Amino acid sequence: MISHKRNLLSVGVLAMILAAASAAAAKTVTVTLHAKEVDLPIDNKGTMYRAWTFDGKVPGPLVRVTEGDTIDFTLVNDPANKNSHAMDFHAAQLDVVKDFGAVKPGESKHYTFTAHYPGVFYYHCGADPMIQHIAHGMFGAIIVDPRDPRAMPKADREYVLIQSEIYPNPDDIESLMADKWKNVAFNFGVFKYDPVHDSNATRWLQAKPGERVRIYFVNAGPNEFSSFHPIAGIWDRVYPSGNPRNAIYGLQSLTVGPGDAATFDLVSPVEGANAIVTHSLRSALSGAIAVIMFTKDADPSMGHGEQIVVR
Numbered sequence: 001m002i003s004h005k006r007n008l009l010s011v012g013v014l015a016m017i018l019a020a021a022s023a024a025a026a027k028t029v030t031v032t033l034h035a036k037e038v039d040l041p042i043d044n045k046g047t048m049y050r051a052w053t054f055d056g057k058v059p060g061p062l063v064r065v066t067e068g069d070t071i072d073f074t075l076v077n078d079p080a081n082k083n084s085h086a087m088d089f090h091a092a093q094l095d096v097v098k099d100f101g102a103v104k105p106g107e108s109k110h111y112t113f114t115a116h117y118p119g120v121f122y123y124h125c126g127a128d129p130m131i132q133h134i135a136h137g138m139f140g141a142i143i144v145d146p147r148d149p150r151a152m153p154k155a156d157r158e159y160v161l162i163q164s165e166i167y168p169n170p171d172d173i174e175s176l177m178a179d180k181w182k183n184v185a186f187n188f189g190v191f192k193y194d195p196v197h198d199s200n201a202t203r204w205l206q207a208k209p210g211e212r213v214r215i216y217f218v219n220a221g222p223n224e225f226s227s228f229h230p231i232a233g234i235w236d237r238v239y240p241s242g243n244p245r246n247a248i249y250g251l252q253s254l255t256v257g258p259g260d261a262a263t264f265d266l267v268s269p270v271e272g273a274n275a276i277v278t279h280s281l282r283s284a285l286s287g288a289i290a291v292i293m294f295t296k297d298a299d300p301s302m303g304h305g306e307q308i309v310v311r
């Protein structure tokens with residue numbers, strides 16, 4: 001009995017030591033993003049578009065931290081810009097006025113937050129009118145990896161896809177409010193990863209049969225819902241908001257609303273292609289299709305490092 005009590009005591013001490021060690025492992029990650037108003041191509045032909053961006057690209061840089069980390073964030077609004085900008089991280093729990101408020105060109109904004117929930121989260125400019133800033137391209141993704149690396153099966157490759165509408169004139173607020181988009185795109189390019197619908201497309205996603213491909217999907221909107229589906233495939237697991245505790249299995253599609261995100265695992269038993277779409281076909285057939293090729297000789301760099309967001 002005494003030794004049993006002693007064992008319980010040592011288990012308790014061990015648990016405390018482990019908890020302290022994992023808390024100590026949490027780190028502070030410094031993230032500085034520059035709001036930049038630039039011209040960017042929105043299709044494979046190189047049609048230029050007046051984009052408002054984080055760091056000159058759409059989607060903005062992928063921010064990646066681990067659950068429990070503190071993000072020390074600064075937004076710099078470049079002096080050359082004409083508009084106020086802001087930053088709204090969906091992974092943060094803060095004050096919408098004080099922290100997510102807009103700053104003028106030449107000014108900056110600083111705040112910190114701790115990423116308490118693992119998953120994939122949207123970030124975007126929240127300056128007024130938000131619909132205009134999102135339509136111009138001011139969005140990206142933050143991945144908060146779970147603190148326990150065994151919380152999800154290990155992914156062999158990872159990709160980020162962000163859906164959004166592209167409006168002919170994002171400064172015509174009335175057309176945004178009336179939902180008059182011309183294209184829906186993944187990663188701000190019409191048929192960017194679809195050589196089937198656009199012979200100018202030179203990029204697509206790649207993996208080997210049997211590999212677990214993890215797609216971090218964000219719907220930036222600003223207006224359209226997504227019915228996210230892999231044509232000729234089945235999602236092995238889907239995690240709404242990317243939280244490992246939300247795992248659901250064997251899905252054909254999951255609806256992801258504007259401002260929402262989810263993590264999708266895809267494993268193909270065969271060689272060949274899947275076409276990842278929003279099954280809302282007016283959206284898909286205007287540009288929101290991404291081909292993933294499963295071949296035994298898939299490029300080993302794809303779905304790793306910089307090639308998680310294929311630019």
Ligand SMILES: [Cu+2]
Binds near residue numbers: 052125
């Ligand atoms: Cu903005």
